[in-house]
Amino acid sequence: MKPEEARQQSDYPQAIWSEAASKWEGTSTQEHEQYRDQLEEHVRTSIQAFFSNISSYGFLHSFGVMDLLFFGLAVATAFKIATKDSTTDMQTETNAETQ
Secondary structure, X not given: OOHHHOOOHHHOOHHHHHHHHHHHHOOXXXXXHHHHHHXXXXXXXXXXXXXXXXXXXXXXXXXXXXXXXXXXXXXXXXXXXXXXXXXXXXXXXXXXXXX
C-alpha cells in the first residue's frame, strides 16, 4: 500500500501509530482545535484554488473555430470603419483647404 492511501490504524505499522497517538494525546484541546482550524482553512483554500483553475480552464477551452472567425471579422470590421472615418476626415480637411 502506498503511504498516501493509508487511512486507518491497520494501514500503519504499530510503532508509527503508537507514536502518533501519543503525540496527539499529549496536546491540549486548544491545540487540537487550532490544528483542525488550520486544516479546514487549508482544505478550503485548496478547493477554491481548484475550482478557480477549473473555471479558467473551462473558459479558455470554451472557444471554438467559429468564435475565432467572428472575432477576426469583428477586428477587420472595426479596422475598416476606423480607416474609412479617418479617410473621410482627411478628404474633408483637404476639401476645406482647397476652397
